[in-house]
Amino acid sequence: MPEPNTHSPRSPIGSLILIGAVVAAGAAAFAYTAGWLSPNRLTPVKVVDALAPPGGPALGHRRNHAKGICFTGEFQANGSGTAISSAAVFATGTYPVIGRFNLATPMADAADGSVRVRGLGLQIAGPGGQVWRTAMITAPIFAVSTPQGFYALLQASGSKDPNAMKAFIGGHPEFLTFVHWATTAPWTDSYAEDRFNSLDSFIFTNAAGQSSAVRWSFIPAAPPVSITPADLAKRGPDYLETEIADRVAKAPQTWTLAVTVANPGDPTSDPTKAWPADRRVVTVGQLVVQKVEPEADGPCRDLNFDPTVLPAGMATSDDPFPAARSAAYAVSYDRRTSEAADYPHSTTGAKP
Numbered sequence: 001m002p003e004p005n006t007h008s009p010r011s012p013i014g015s016l017i018l019i020g021a022v023v024a025a026g027a028a029a030f031a032y033t034a035g036w037l038s039p040n041r042l043t044p045v046k047v048v049d050a051l052a053p054p055g056g057p058a059l060g061h062r063r064n065h066a067k068g069i070c071f072t073g074e075f076q077a078n079g080s081g082t083a084i085s086s087a088a089v090f091a092t093g094t095y096p097v098i099g100r101f102n103l104a105t106p107m108a109d110a111a112d113g114s115v116r117v118r119g120l121g122l123q124i125a126g127p128g129g130q131v132w133r134t135a136m137i138t139a140p141i142f143a144v145s146t147p148q149g150f151y152a153l154l155q156a157s158g159s160k161d162p163n164a165m166k167a168f169i170g171g172h173p174e175f176l177t178f179v180h181w182a183t184t185a186p187w188t189d190s191y192a193e194d195r196f197n198s199l200d201s202f203i204f205t206n207a208a209g210q211s212s213a214v215r216w217s218f219i220p221a222a223p224p225v226s227i228t229p230a231d232l233a234k235r236g237p238d239y240l241e242t243e244i245a246d247r248v249a250k251a252p253q254t255w256t257l258a259v260t261v262a263n264p265g266d267p268t269s270d271p272t273k274a275w276p277a278d279r280r281v282v283t284v285g286q287l288v289v290q291k292v293e294p295e296a297d298g299p300c301r302d303l304n305f306d307p308t309v310l311p312a313g314m315a316t317s318d319d320p321f322p323a324a325r326s327a328a329y330a331v332s333y334d335r336r337t338s339e340a341a342d343y344p345h346s347t348t349g350a351k352p
C-alpha cells in the first residue's frame with residue numbers, strides 16, 4: 001500500500017515569495033559590496049575615481065604611477081634571508097624578475113622632471129609558483145597614515161576650494177613630514193641611483209616558526225648624482241626612461257635588498273612613522289636588472305604589482321595599506337586591461 005503523502009502542497013504564491021527573497025538577498029549583497037548601502041564607506045572604486053586628473057584618466061594605463069618602463073632580470077638570493085623568512089625566494093639561488101620603473105603620477109605623459117616620487121614594481125618568481133610582488137617608492141616615509149587619509153589628500157588636492165589643502169593638513173599633520181622630505185631631499189638623475197622602500201610593514205616567519213615585523217628597501221649600487229628638477233626637465237620629458245635603457249644596455253644594474261627587522265613596539269600600522277636607524281638589517285640578496293623594454297609590449301604591462309601577493313613565509317601585518325592598495329590596484333587593473341585599444345598614448349625613446 002502506498003505511503004500517504006504527509007507533505008502539504010506548497011502554494012504557488014509561497015514559492016514566488018521564497019524565490020523573490022533569495023533574489024533580493026543576492027541583490028542586497030551586491031549593493032553592500034558596491035557601497036550603495038553605505039555611501040560614506042570608502043570603496044576602492046571611489047579611491048581610483050579620485051586619482052583621475054581633471055582631464056580624465058589616461059585610458060589603458062595604470063590609474064596611478066601611470067608612466068613607466070618594463071625590465072627583466074634576476075634576484076640572486078644569498079641565503080641570509082632564511083634566518084627571518086622561509087620564503088622560497090630567500091633560499092640561496094637565482095630567480096627570474098619582471099619589474100617596472102615608474103613615476104608616481106596618474107598622467108601617462110608627465111615630464112620626468114615634474115614628478116617628485118618615483119616607484120619600482122617588482123615580481124620575483126620563486127620555485128613552485130611562490131611569487132613575491134612588491135611596489136615601492138623613493139620617499140622614506142608615506143604621505144598619510146591611513147587609506148582614508150590618502151583619499152582625503154586626493155580630494156583636497158583636486159578641490160577648487162582654496163582652503164581645502166589647509167584643512168586637510170589640519171587633520172593630517174603627518175603630511176608635513178612628507179612635504180619636508182619632498183622639498184628638501186635631492187633628486188637623482190637616474191632610476192639606477194634611486195633607493196626604493198616598501199614603507200608598509202609585513203610579517204616574515206622563518207622555518208622555526210619565529211615571526212618578525214619587517215620593512216624592506218632596494219639600495220642602488222650606482223652612487224647617486226643629484227640634479228635639480230629644472231636641470232632634469234632640460235634633458236627632455238622622457239630622459240629617465242631613455243637613460244635607464246641606455247645604461248642597462250651597457251651593463252646590468254644592481255640593487256641590494258636590505259630587510260629591516262622591527263624591535264618590539266615599533267609602529268607597524270603606520271607607514272608615516274620611520275623606525276629608528278639602529279634596527280637590525282638583513283642583507284638578503286641582489287636585484288640585477290638586465291634588460292629594459294618599453295611598456296607598450298613589455299612584460300610588465302599586464303602585471304598587477306599587488307603588494308599582498310606574497311609567498312609562504314611572508315604575510316601582511318596590521319598595516320591597513322596593503323589590503324586597501326590591493327583592492328584599488330584590482331580596480332585599476334580591470335579598467336586598464338579593458339581599455340587595451342587606448343594603449344599606449346605616447347611612445348618613449350626607450351630602446352627595445
Ligand code: HEM
Binds near residue numbers: 136142147
Ligand atoms: C591607499 C593608498 C594607495 C592607493 C589607493 C594606491 C593606488 C595605486 C593604483 C591604483 C595603482 C595602479 C595599479 C595598477 O593598475 O596596476 C598604483 C600603483 C603603484 N603604487 Fe600605489 N597606492 C597607494 C599606496 C601606495 C604606497 C604606500 C606605495 C609604496 C610604498 C605605492 C606604490 C605604488 C607603485 C610603485 C605603483 C606602480 C606599480 C606598477 O608599476 O605597476 N602605492 N597605486
